[in-house]
Amino acid sequence: MASAQATAEQVERIIAARSKAKLVRSLIYAVVLLLVAWSVNTTIIEDTDWARMGSVANVLESVAEFIGIDWGLFPHLLEPALETIMVATLGTLLGVVLCVPAIWFGALNITPFMPITYPFARLMMTLSRSIHEIVWALFFVAAVGLGALAGVLAIAVRSIGFIAKMTAEAIEDLDPKPVEAIRAVGGSEFQVFVYAILPQVLPVMVGVIIFEWEINIRRSSVLGLVGAGGLGLVFFRQLNTFNHPGVTTVIIAILILILFGELVSYFVRKAVI
Amino acid sequence: MSVKAATPARSGAKSKQPLREWKRFRFPQSLYRWGGVLLGLVFLSYSVVYLNIPLERFFNMFGRVGTLVTERYYPPEIDYITEPDYLASVVDTIQMSYLGALFGMIMAVPLGWFGAYNMSPSKRFVYPLARFVAMSARSVHETIWAILFVTILGFGMMAGVLALTMFCVGFAGKLFAEEIEAIEMGPVEAIRATGANEFMVMVYGVFPQVRVAFTGIGIYTWDVAFRAATVVGFFGAGGMGWYLKRNILQIETYRVSAILVSIVVLVLIAEGVSAWARARVAKAK
Numbered sequence: 001m002a003s004a005q006a007t008a009e010q011v012e013r014i015i016a017a018r019s020k021a022k023l024v025r026s027l028i029y030a031v032v033l034l035l036v037a038w039s040v041n042t043t044i045i046e047d048t049d050w051a052r053m054g055s056v057a058n059v060l061e062s063v064a065e066f067i068g069i070d071w072g073l074f075p076h077l078l079e080p081a082l083e084t085i086m087v088a089t090l091g092t093l094l095g096v097v098l099c100v101p102a103i104w105f106g107a108l109n110i111t112p113f114m115p116i117t118y119p120f121a122r123l124m125m126t127l128s129r130s131i132h133e134i135v136w137a138l139f140f141v142a143a144v145g146l147g148a149l150a151g152v153l154a155i156a157v158r159s160i161g162f163i164a165k166m167t168a169e170a171i172e173d174l175d176p177k178p179v180e181a182i183r184a185v186g187g188s189e190f191q192v193f194v195y196a197i198l199p200q201v202l203p204v205m206v207g208v209i210i211f212e213w214e215i216n217i218r219r220s221s222v223l224g225l226v227g228a229g230g231l232g233l234v235f236f237r238q239l240n241t242f243n244h245p246g247v248t249t250v251i252i253a254i255l256i257l258i259l260f261g262e263l264v265s266y267f268v269r270k271a272v273i
Numbered sequence: 274m275s276v277k278a279a280t281p282a283r284s285g286a287k288s289k290q291p292l293r294e295w296k297r298f299r300f301p302q303s304l305y306r307w308g309g310v311l312l313g314l315v316f317l318s319y320s321v322v323y324l325n326i327p328l329e330r331f332f333n334m335f336g337r338v339g340t341l342v343t344e345r346y347y348p349p350e351i352d353y354i355t356e357p358d359y360l361a362s363v364v365d366t367i368q369m370s371y372l373g374a375l376f377g378m379i380m381a382v383p384l385g386w387f388g389a390y391n392m393s394p395s396k397r398f399v400y401p402l403a404r405f406v407a408m409s410a411r412s413v414h415e416t417i418w419a420i421l422f423v424t425i426l427g428f429g430m431m432a433g434v435l436a437l438t439m440f441c442v443g444f445a446g447k448l449f450a451e452e453i454e455a456i457e458m459g460p461v462e463a464i465r466a467t468g469a470n471e472f473m474v475m476v477y478g479v480f481p482q483v484r485v486a487f488t489g490i491g492i493y494t495w496d497v498a499f500r501a502a503t504v505v506g507f508f509g510a511g512g513m514g515w516y517l518k519r520n521i522l523q524i525e526t527y528r529v530s531a532i533l534v535s536i537v538v539l540v541l542i543a544e545g546v547s548a549w550a551r552a553r554v555a556k557a558k
Contacts, residue, residue, distance in 0.1 A: 047511060090317065130500065219414065
């Protein structure tokens, strides 16, 4: 009898817990829905100039302007495409060079002086990742003037964060036994780095760098918008002269370029790793 | 006996041959490898020449950047970023990234389904098409999407939301497809064996397996979309980017640096929130 009562109590408690969980869940759903409704209201309904947009037909008409390919533009796209790839490559390499201190300071097990150098490296990585490449490019255009150098620097600085973070994480969980072995045979700190740490980290680092290179092609294709050359400049020029099929052509060229980058990175990855 | 006789003979034969140092790569491979490295170096140096990069300016740059930061950007005008106008634009940016990530994810779920090789309804037509759509949405930079939508729809946050949606479709679609490709096929076969159609297989066989991973990816997508949302306003698509552009054009450098500080702080907060939420979701598994 007593045990039956206990069971009944338990059942009741479980039911109460379930209904409470249900209540919490439906509250969360309600909050999410309210947030969506609020955001839709402020961003889409209130902030749009419906009169300028006109009817659906008008919008479709302006979309239709972009359909088509400007074949005459293709010969003029080769040089900017080459420039875009070059900016991406140089930027990635410079980024690798610049991220060496960030990696060294940012890996907890090799950082020279934890309380100062580690937060410094973290700050470097966060700054690099959180500021958009367009803003970096504007900053460097102000510092070194218009041209490809500003784009290269912007891409280099923007790449630091990702490469340094992934590599520092790889260093943090490397196998300590080879390090001990090299130390035990009397290797110097430098030899420990070259023969024990580098061989373990290199595959990760090469993979990360190739991945970043792919992303950097995408980034360098827009840096022309702020005066750093490449396909972005052609894109902007087509848009400002209202040559809308030309805009589509440039976008297709960017797609082809990125496909090419993916192919190259596939083969390089196969050859190196 | 025979062993003893053979040993000196073999060592004699060996001593006639010159000792060879061990190398990791023998002749043809080593040629390809060094050839590859050489080609890379030639390409790099050629691109420095081709892009007209003034190297002397590069090395003088560091001092210039230092003075630029300390003299022109240094005391950030904190008062500016606490003005209600600016704070309202921050809220707008958060809303834009939220909606963009949400719409993008809703559209990315079918894209992930069609683009996953094991679950795609038609491996010959739908699979490559879905992959191509995801790739092109991802390859076109978010600023280009923003410019296109501003051109078509006019200034305002709707263009920004749509640009972020396109960006998130590509980003989440790829990750969703990869996640679906990694599921266990047992439950899928079980549901199929009961005679369910493709849609029911998706709902009852696949979705329970990827629910948690999708939530994590969704939160991460929002994090990335927020970072992109800080600049789409640069091209007229609403949010903080517009304030950034205005102050850059007016050379209000102290305000620009204040805005940059606010962006870094907000991105840090967003990263913290997304890391916390992802940890919570992973625990709920």
